[in-house]
Amino acid sequence: MANTTNNASLFTSESVCAGHPDKICDAISDAIVDAALAQDPKSRVAVETVAGANKIALFGEVTTTANINYEKIVRDKVAALGYIVPAWGFSGESEFSNDVHQQSPDIALGVDHDGAGDQGMMFGYACNDTPELMPLPIALAHALTRRIDEARESGELKWLRPDGKAQVTVRYEHDRPIAVEKVVAAVAHSENTTPKQVRADAIKSIIAPVLTAYGFNLPDDDSIVINGTGLWHIPGPESDAGLTGRKIVVDTYGGYARVGGGAFSGKDPSKVDRSGAYAARYIAKNIVAAGLATKCEVGLAYVIGQPKPLMQTIETFGTATVSEEKLYKFKDKLIDTSVKGIIETLDLRRPIYAQTSAYGHFGKPELPWERIAKA
Numbered sequence: 001m002a003n004t005t006n007n008a009s010l011f012t013s014e015s016v017c018a019g020h021p022d023k024i025c026d027a028i029s030d031a032i033v034d035a036a037l038a039q040d041p042k043s044r045v046a047v048e049t050v051a052g053a054n055k056i057a058l059f060g061e062v063t064t065t066a067n068i069n070y071e072k073i074v075r076d077k078v079a080a081l082g083y084i085v086p087a088w089g090f091s092g093e094s095e096f097s098n099d100v101h102q103q104s105p106d107i108a109l110g111v112d113h114d115g116a117g118d119q120g121m122m123f124g125y126a127c128n129d130t131p132e133l134m135p136l137p138i139a140l141a142h143a144l145t146r147r148i149d150e151a152r153e154s155g156e157l158k159w160l161r162p163d164g165k166a167q168v169t170v171r172y173e174h175d176r177p178i179a180v181e182k183v184v185a186a187v188a189h190s191e192n193t194t195p196k197q198v199r200a201d202a203i204k205s206i207i208a209p210v211l212t213a214y215g216f217n218l219p220d221d222d223s224i225v226i227n228g229t230g231l232w233h234i235p236g237p238e239s240d241a242g243l244t245g246r247k248i249v250v251d252t253y254g255g256y257a258r259v260g261g262g263a264f265s266g267k268d269p270s271k272v273d274r275s276g277a278y279a280a281r282y283i284a285k286n287i288v289a290a291g292l293a294t295k296c297e298v299g300l301a302y303v304i305g306q307p308k309p310l311m312q313t314i315e316t317f318g319t320a321t322v323s324e325e326k327l328y329k330f331k332d333k334l335i336d337t338s339v340k341g342i343i344e345t346l347d348l349r350r351p352i353y354a355q356t357s358a359y360g361h362f363g364k365p366e367l368p369w370e371r372i373a374k375a
Contacts, residue, residue: 012169013137013254015145018358019081019162019235021242026251026357027081029244029266031073032062035349037268039066039344042350045268047100048075051242053089054322057097060266070098082152082162085276085327089238107135116236116272116302121311124280125257127295130214132370136177136253141167142359143210144150148187149358153216157201161188163235179353180216182227183207188235199226215258250328251361254278257297265357269348272302272339278369279342287314289372292327294319300337307338334373 016103017024028049036043041063050057056074079092086093129136152160165186170177182186185207189198203226208218218224236242245263249255262273269275280298289297293316303312314327322330331337335345345351355364364370 008171008173008365010169010171011135011137011256012167012182013135013141013166013256014184015138015141015250015254015359016166016247017145017149017162017164019083019149020165020247021051021163021237021240022244022246023242023358024051024078024081024083024163024236025242025244025263026247026265027354028056028058029359030353031077031264032058032068032070033268035073036062036064036066036067037353038351042066043268045253045266045272046271047266048244049242049266050091050244053092053238053241055097055237056094057099059099059353061101061303063102070100071096083236086233088161088236090236095215108316112174116270116276116306117303118271118273119301119303120261120273121262121301122168122262122276122280123252123258123300123301124282124284124298125296126281126284127252127256128288132140132365133288134363135253135256136214137168138256138360139363140180140210140214140216141166141254142181142248142363143213144168144185146359147206147210148185151205157205159190159198159201161190161233161235163188166298170249180211182223182225183211184217184228186227186232188232189227189330190314195227197228199224202226230247235354251356252288253362258299265353269343270339272300275339275342275346275348276300276302276337278346278361279337280350282346282369282371283314283334283337285370286334286373287316287327287330289329290324292320292330300330302339307340309337312337342366343369 022192029047033045036045044064047060057189075092083091126133129141148164165191169182171179171181199260210353248263252259260277263273267274284296284298289294297315297318299313300309302309
């Protein structure tokens with residue numbers, strides 16, 4: 001967080017639309033996870049998707065009894081995200097290749113005994129900036145990109161094309177968010193729409209409603225940037241290749257909290273990169289929701305093949321209302337942080353992951369790791 005005075009600071013976070021090249025890849029990878037878990041809850045999945053100019057490729061490993069039609073999943077997902085015009089250089093008709101194979105027996109050896117599917121460290125965070133107990137900058141950025149997509153999908157802004165980004169700078173005073181200082185948005189649009197119309201429509205239909213919903217005013221006109229280069233006509237992988245897991249800061253807390261060592265999408269819950277991060281958020285959110293702190297960061301670390309974490313930390317940045325001992329007792333009562341304990345407590349062996357692939361993995365009340373446990 002950049003200091004501007006002794007008591008004031010600025011923080012910026014960004015999000016990207018569901019049709020961003022990296023998010024296309026996340027969506028495909030998570031659709032494969034869901035397809036496997038829907039038929040075989042014990043599926044082992046670690047799939048990477050790569051999208052480039054008129055090409056889509058799958059890599060990784062899957063061990064499952066499920067019958068998965070990989071090509072259909074890929075093409076249906078690309079079309080659902082709005083890529084239905086081959087002239088854009090990427091669509092559901094693009095060239096497809098599949099190099100998925102079975103999980104390594106060396107990894108399976110540990111996972112078969114409820115051990116972690118890999119080593120790694122994960123962090124979860126919560127604060128009382130917003131009703132969803134997320135940092136305000138990333139919550140606003142996600143709300144903006146979701147709104148961009150809604151305006152395109154509903155036909156409200158007919159000139160919109162898939163792909164887009166949003167970036168928000170928030171002013172804090174005495175550690176509380178007090179104003180939105182700057183908003184940056186990039187939106188792909190049709191050739192017959194002028195930059196002036198794009199800007200006016202984006203402010204009226206996208207930015208203003210989102211800021212109003214969170215109780216903030218629009219910043220000054222010169223603090224709103226729409227399409228910094230002036231024009232953006234060709235969306236998606238034709239302009240910029242995509243890869244699963246490349247938006248890990250967007251997926252978590254927008255840089256406001258520490259980030260773990262691995263991405264989430266395309267992985268079944270035996271992979272602690274995913275399930276461990278969800279457990280850490282669950283603990284942090286419940287600590288804040290219970291009034292035990294106003295901000296909290298939880299750290300977990302695992303080693304491949306071992307069921308329990310090697311590290312468990314709780315940091316409340318001086319905001320705790322109870323002792324450290326009581327915080328750890330609360331955590332232990334809330335959830336067993338072994339791999340098996342996390343999967344069972346949060347019921348993770350089911351097809352719930354498609355809804356995580358855009359607008360972040362946290363702050364969505366329908367997801368199990370966002371649940372507020374009874375006191």
